[in-house]
Amino acid sequence: MEWRIKLHTDRMKSGVRLSRDFYTRDVLDVAPEVPGKNMVIRLPGGSQERFRITEVEAYRGSEDRACHAFKGRTARTEVMFDQGGKLYIYLIYGMYWMLNIVTGEKDNPQAILIRGVEQYPGPGKLTKSLGIDKSFYGEDLIFSDRIWLEDIGLVQPVKFGPRIGIDYAGEYWKTKPWRYFL
DNA sequence: TCAGTGATTAGG
DNA sequence: CTAATCACTGAG
Numbered sequence: 001m002e003w004r005i006k007l008h009t010d011r012m013k014s015g016v017r018l019s020r021d022f023y024t025r026d027v028l029d030v031a032p033e034v035p036g037k038n039m040v041i042r043l044p045g046g047s048q049e050r051f052r053i054t055e056v057e058a059y060r061g062s063e064d065r066a067c068h069a070f071k072g073r074t075a076r077t078e079v080m081f082d083q084g085g086k087l088y089i090y091l092i093y094g095m096y097w098m099l100n101i102v103t104g105e106k107d108n109p110q111a112i113l114i115r116g117v118e119q120y121p122g123p124g125k126l127t128k129s130l131g132i133d134k135s136f137y138g139e140d141l142i143f144s145d146r147i148w149l150e151d152i153g154l155v156q157p158v159k160f161g162p163r164i165g166i167d168y169a170g171e172y173w174k175t176k177p178w179r180y181f182l
Numbered sequence: 183t184c185a186g187t188g189a190t191t192a193g194g
Numbered sequence: 195c196t197a198a199t200c201a202c203t204g205a206g
Contacts, residue, residue, distance in 0.1 A: 067201095071191085071192095074191070075190080076191085090200095091187095092200055092201065093186075093200060094186075094200090095187055095188080095202075096187095096202050098201060098202085111201095124202045134189095165200085168200085
């Protein structure tokens with residue numbers, strides 16, 4: 001019960017913005033550290049809010065059949081080939097914007113799908129609620145004044161399991177435990 | 183379980 | 195130009 005109270009009282013507390021070095025590591029090192037971090041965002045109304053990230057998934061390079069970079073470099077996936085710390089945004093099923101954070105070094109395409117924050121579980125629901133759309137494509141979390149991540153000095157135990165919604169990727173990639181959540 | 187919905191992509 | 199695909203969601 002105490003952890004619930006702590007989550008709530010800490011929610012608005014500001015932390016330290018994560019720097020480039022955090023993102024330029026391998027996605028499998030970065031992704032497990034993202035749940036528990038705060039996402040700071042300027043909402044459509046103009047107010048700045050903080051949301052605790054609760055669930056993410058790792059997509060790792062041109063070998064990962066579930067990763068959009070698997071099919072090579074296209075206009076859509078271009079930003080994944082840039083250095084870590086930028087946003088990869090795309091539309092799915094004609095309705096939902098997906099929010100991803102690019103990781104790794106330049107020309108090593110990787111990204112982390114943000115699947116949920118504390119108040120808005122679900123990748124499509126959180127982008128809709130927070131007003132995240134194509135205009136965030138390529139946004140740099142190191143310099144942006146409307147969205148970034150911050151460390152609030154809490155280490156949360158992270159659980160893990162297989163990624164969601166990638167049946168097409170085949171048994172090997174589908175079963176990799178690359179989903180991380182609180 | 184299943185339809186909605188439209189950008190993106192590869193292929194003529 | 196066409197047609198298939200799709201890191202989802204909510205209704206029944």
